[in-house]
Amino acid sequence: xxxxxxxRTDVSLIxxxxxxxxxGATRDQIDAxxxxxxxxxxxxxxxxxxxxxxxxxLLDRYFIASVEARSVGHADPQWAWRLATSQKPLxxxxxxxxxxxxxxxxxxxxxxxxxxxxxxxFRRVGLGSFQNILIEISRNPGMxxxxxNQNSHKDAPNENYGxxxxxxxxxxxxxxxxxxYTEDDVKTAARAFTGWASKPTPPPFFLGPFPMEFNFDSSxxxxxxxxxxxxxxxxxxxxxxxxxxxxxxxxxFIAFRLYLFFVADEPNEPEIERLADVFQETNGDIRSLLRSxxxxxxxxxxxxxxxxxxxxxxxxxxxxxxxxRFDIPDMESSSLANQALFMGQHLLNPPSxxxxxxxxxxxxxxxxxERINFASGExxxxxxxxxxxxxxxxxNSNDALQPAEFVEACxxxxxxxxxxxxSKSVLIDHAAQIGSFASDNPGNTERIVEMFQLIVSTPxxxxx
Numbered sequence: 001x002x003x004x005x006x007x008r009t010d011v012s013l014i015x016x017x018x019x020x021x022x023x024g025a026t027r028d029q030i031d032a033x034x035x036x037x038x039x040x041x042x043x044x045x046x047x048x049x050x051x052x053x054x055x056x057x058l059l060d061r062y063f064i065a066s067v068e069a070r071s072v073g074h075a076d077p078q079w080a081w082r083l084a085t086s087q088k089p090l091x092x093x094x095x096x097x098x099x100x101x102x103x104x105x106x107x108x109x110x111x112x113x114x115x116x117x118x119x120x121x122f123r124r125v126g127l128g129s130f131q132n133i134l135i136e137i138s139r140n141p142g143m144x145x146x147x148x149n150q151n152s153h154k155d156a157p158n159e160n161y162g163x164x165x166x167x168x169x170x171x172x173x174x175x176x177x178x179x180x181y182t183e184d185d186v187k188t189a190a191r192a193f194t195g196w197a198s199k200p201t202p203p204p205f206f207l208g209p210f211p212m213e214f215n216f217d218s219s220x221x222x223x224x225x226x227x228x229x230x231x232x233x234x235x236x237x238x239x240x241x242x243x244x245x246x247x248x249x250x251x252x253f254i255a256f257r258l259y260l261f262f263v264a265d266e267p268n269e270p271e272i273e274r275l276a277d278v279f280q281e282t283n284g285d286i287r288s289l290l291r292s293x294x295x296x297x298x299x300x301x302x303x304x305x306x307x308x309x310x311x312x313x314x315x316x317x318x319x320x321x322x323x324x325r326f327d328i329p330d331m332e333s334s335s336l337a338n339q340a341l342f343m344g345q346h347l348l349n350p351p352s353x354x355x356x357x358x359x360x361x362x363x364x365x366x367x368x369x370e371r372i373n374f375a376s377g378e379x380x381x382x383x384x385x386x387x388x389x390x391x392x393x394x395x396n397s398n399d400a401l402q403p404a405e406f407v408e409a410c411x412x413x414x415x416x417x418x419x420x421x422x423s424k425s426v427l428i429d430h431a432a433q434i435g436s437f438a439s440d441n442p443g444n445t446e447r448i449v450e451m452f453q454l455i456v457s458t459p460x461x462x463x464x
Contacts, residue, residue, distance in 0.1 A: 010034050014041060015416035016305050017294060019464040020262050021045045022089025024318040024415050026386055027393055042294045046127065046287050048088040075112030076347045077334035079119055083317045084326050084333055094286070095122035096313055097261050099348075100355035102137045102169055104146045106348045113211055114142040115348040130254055130284035131245035134170065138237055141198035141212035147353065150197045152190060154222045162189030162240075164353050170244045172253040180249035181229060188228045193237040195221025251279035255289070262293055264307040265359040271298050306418060306463040309362050312343035314464055315371055319378045319456065322415065324386030342370045363462060375456035379414070380449055387449070390414065394448050400438050403431035410451045419460040427454055 014034045018025040022045070025033070033041045086092050099122060106115050118140055125136050137143050143161075144150045152158035163186045167173050171180050199215040226235045229243050244250055255275035259267055274296075275289060282288040293299050310318065316339045320326070326333045337347050344367050350356055363371070381387050390413040397409040407427045411417050419427070431437070434447065441447075455461060 010038070011416050012418075013038060013300060016300075017041060017045075018089070019314075019318070019415075020299075020308075021290075021294065022093055023083065023314060023321055024464070025089075026322060026324065026389070027413055027415060028389065030416055039295065042291060045090040045294075046291055048091065073112075075106075075116050076337040077329070078116060079347060080317075080337040080340075081326070081329040081333050083313065084320050084336055090290075091123050091126075094126040094290075095119050096311075097258075098122040098126050098133065098137075100261075100350060100358075101257055102133075102143070103350040103353055103355040104140070104142045105350050105352070106346075109142050109145055111142070111212075112348075114145075117211070118142050119348075127287040127290070128285070129245075130170075130250070130279070130286060131241055133286070134165070134241045134245065135238055137169075138165070138193065138196065138241065139214040141214065144196065144198050145212075149193055152194050152196075154194045154220045157187070157190040157194050157222065159186055159190040161193055162186050165189060165240075166244070168353060170253060171247060171249040172256070180247060185228055188226045188235075189240050191222040191224070191226055192228070192235045192240045195219075196237055245284050248276065248280070251276040251284070254284070254286075255279055258286075258289060258293065260358065262290070263299055264304045265309060266307070268298065271296070306460065308464050309359050310462055310464045311356070311358060311362055312340040312345035312367075312371075313347065315343065315462070316340045316374065318464070319375045322386050322390070323378055323381055323384035324389070325381065325384040339370075339374050343367045343374075368462075371462065372457045375461065376453040379452040379456055382445060382449060387452075390452065391445055391448050395444060399440075400436055402436050403428045406431050406437040407451065407455075409437075410448065410455060414452060414455060417455075417461070419455070419458055423458040423460050427451065427458075430454065 011030050011034045015025065015030050017038070018030065018033065021042075033044075036044070083092050083096075099119060104115070104118055106112070109115060118137075121136055121140060122133075125133050138161075147161040147164055148158050149161040152161070166181050166186060166189065195217045197215050197217055197220070198212045201211045201213055221236065223234055223236070225232060228235055228240060229247065231243055233239065235243075252272065255272045255278075256267060259272055259275065263271070275292060278289055278292045298304065316336055320336055340347055344362060345356060356362075379387060379390075382391070393413040394406075394409045397412075398405065401409060407424060411419065431451065437444070437447070
């Protein structure tokens with residue numbers, strides 16, 4: 001392998017990591033990470049350097065209506081801004097993962113502040129122990145309201161949260177958790193979470209929404225003896241979560257969901273079993289699981305590159321980040337959340353407690369048009385700093401480029417992406433109709449931007 005080929009391989013691998021652990025990166029950002037090395041980049045993503053938080057006062061000045069965040073529509077611009085600009089990409093990506101798995105829907109909650117509180121929770125604890133994540137979300141007022149636990153009482157337990165905790169949040173059903181728990185375990189979990197409720201706190205704004213906080217009512221808690229997953233005691237909600245976190249079914253379920261989100265749409269059973277082992281060896285430490293995923297030969301292999309359909313959030317914010325045009329949280333950045341909505345992913349408002357159905361279900365004839373129109377529009381913004389830099393990279397790659405080299409230069413400038421042979425052949429044929437590319441030719445900008453737009457309109461660009 002030549003030095004040039006080795007260098008290309010290194011940046012391709014870094015680009016793959018940044019697409020999965022974040023929302024992709026510009027070519028210059030990829031080079032900066034590549035200079036640090038792969039494993040150091042993994043560690044920086046898992047333990048990012050402390051940076052100044054986004055200026056909340058700046059956000060409040062630009063998103064006046066979202067200060068009180070009365071509704072989800074007033075709250076999602078704030079998260080959209082962070083998804084488009086954060087220098088801690090994995091922090092936002094893991095928040096998106098948990099938001100889809102431990103789903104709370106704004107359509108029922110109708111409380112923007114509480115939805116943002118949930119996302120902040122996932123940023124804060126999302127890379128920690130799964131047991132702690134489950135305890136925190138069980139105490140979350142939004143989750144309590146979403147799954148009716150505030151209506152669960154000592155003399156009349158509501159089974160909704162206990163059921164979803166086992167079925168959708170931790171142990172799963174079918175081949176993952178089927179047979180691992182019983183209906184009696186669901187009823188016992190419901191008893192253990194009685195007394196877990198929430199209460200309002202004073203609103204920060206006159207006539208604004210009331211922030212909620214956890215409140216345990218011991219008089220409404222069933223403290224009797226309970227048998228759960230084969231263990232007996234006077235269990236409360238935290239005890240239930242501790243028992244759940246020890247189960248092999250839980251280890252397999254979380255390994256499975258992390259694999260689908262970060263690695264590939266088609267599960268690899270040996271790899272999932274290996275990750276389940278890591279889960280149990282580390283007491284469910286999510287950071288350790290992701291480190292094991294990202295450093296594995298399986299993750300680094302060509303086998304899983306461009307094998308995941310981009311979610312609307314991945315496509316929207318990944319493409320938007322290429323433009324580097326969001327200096328201030330203006331209406332342009334706030335509209336990004338709407339773009340994801342048009343493609344089928346309403347941030348802060350999953351369609352049900354199951355979250356979103358992902359993979360190929362993201363794309364149909366209608367959403368594909370939205371995805372292509374958005375992506376081609378973004379890379380066509382010739383006045384955006386990021387697009388100007390991408391054009392410059394292509395122009396500086398060589399004085400004269402043959403059609404195949406021109407296509408490769410454009411793919412490289414778009415963040416070191418790749419296409420299948422069929423799409424690449426079509427683009428090369430199109431480029432050949434004009435002939436070789438020379439850096440001093442008039443009309444270069446139009447030709448380069450056209451190729452960018454054609455690339456992001458291919459079926460291949462729908463994958464990461």
